[in-house]
Amino acid sequence: MSKIETQLSEGQNPDKPRHECGICGIYGHEDAAKLAYFGLYALQHRGQESAGIVASNGEQVTIHKNMGLVPEVFSEQNLQKLSGHMAVGHVRYSTTGESNVINTQPFLVHHKGLPLSVAHNGNLTNSISLRKTLEQQGSIFQTSMDSEIVVHLMARYLDQGLNEAIKHTFTDIQGAYSLLLMTQDTMIAVRDPRGFRPLCLGKLGNGAWVVASETCALDLIEAEYIREIEPGEVLIINKEGIDSLFPWEQCQPSFCIFEHVYFARPDSDVFGFNVYRARKRMGEILARETNIDADFVMPFPDSGNYAAIGYSNASGIPMEMGMIRNHYVGRTFIQPTQSMRDFSVRVKLNPVRCLLRGRRVIIVEDSIIRGTTGRSRVQSLRQAGAKEVHMVVSCPPTRHGCYYGIDFPSNHQLVAADNTIEGIRDYLGLDSLSYLSVDGLVEATGLSKDHFCLACFTGNYPILPDKNFTKDALSGHQ
Secondary structure (H helix, E strand, C coil): CCHHHHHHCCCCCCCCCECCEEEEEEECCCEHHHHHHHHHHHCHHHCCCEEEEEEECCCCEEEEEEECCHHHHCCHHHHHCCCECEEEEEEECCCCCCCCHHHCCCEEEEECCEEEEEEEEEEECCHHHHHHHHHHCCCCCCCCCCCHHHHHHHHHHHHHCHHHHHHHHHHHCCEEEEEEEECCCCEEEEECCCCCCCCEEEEECCCEEEEECCHHHHHHCCCEEEEECCCCCEEEEECCEEEEECCCCCCCCCEECHHHHHHCCCCCEECCEEHHHHHHHHHHHHHHHCCCCCCEEEECCCCCHHHHHHHHHHHCCCECCCEEECCCCCCCCCCCCCCCCCHHHHCCEEECHHHHCCCEEEEEECCCCCCHHHHHHHHHHHHCCCCEEEEEECCCCCCCCCCCCCECCCHHHCCCCCCCHHHHHHHHCCCEEEECCHHHHHHHHCCCHHHEECHHHHCCCCCCCCCCCCHHHHHCCC
């Protein structure tokens, strides 16, 4: 077993970073829950473990949530029970808190007879110390989610009024959060002062408001995009209208650049720039930074599609689809016999052998995390007869884990953490391997470097977590 194989043999972390969560809120529409459902449908890529919606008619609050995809969790019947003009929805992939039904969101509690719910995208970096303090003061937690801390803090401060409760709660909290709070008659959007995670505002018809993680959710329900919710902004929506507060001092933004690399849908605008356009530009800059002679460029569908278009256009090397994706593979299937090696790879992607035989191929990938799936895919190209296999990656080497809501493996399971590019090239079985530079990646987004969190590439974390909050603990879904 090679050094890299030994490093990656522990654990079952995927070869791609897991998505985070997606949120969608509707205020002022008689079909709020159904619109939230479709918003979540558009955001399904951000979380596939569970889904939930909480709704209010101004007097009664109802909730439905469960494990599974959006269309598995909701039916016409249970959506009709979520009556009211206001609804908040959530799709989840767990980064903090284990994956089970008790940790599904939105999280709803009742305090002094009044409902309060939260739907959260991100990670709180001081969650361990806050939870310990709250428990010492008598709080009883129902889940292992860091999101529950928000409602406990809100409950402690609500006697001072809603605005003061928000101010004190989020002054206590550190880390990454784009979230929606809902009371009986008010919806509140909050984005952390560094703006790690995206959040946008839209308008529907003559008075309904929409808040969502990405603009693709607005598109599906035909809402008009108004603007991004700003870092450090608290947006309060109720029958009085819409009010914007900035309770905290302004600080340097730290937008997660992996939204553009991998997470966000290509039809979304994130941090003021279209994702499709950014990914295509990543490929164009990759072509500028590399010099590879090959017969054609190809992605592994669907991760490298848009960067591959840009690379092909800029390099003049034609693009082909050398791998065909099976779009009808579910999340589970009957396991094959032991003799059917690499079945999980081949059931999803199959090479076009007549296209690959005797050809020099450039694979365009969006990222390499553990490298295990990439290795199997390169082997399948070799077996199909490819003469040379080169790989270009549309982001820099991912060397560090994430504290802010992405389920990167712990450092020792990141293939680039302790290995040279040459070592990774040999492990994957490639003729050459090239990564996009940090400067090239930032250039592709249309913003400057000081707007982004680049910690997964550089190790320079904008907010340090609790001393007990380690990347190893995070990757285990504490």
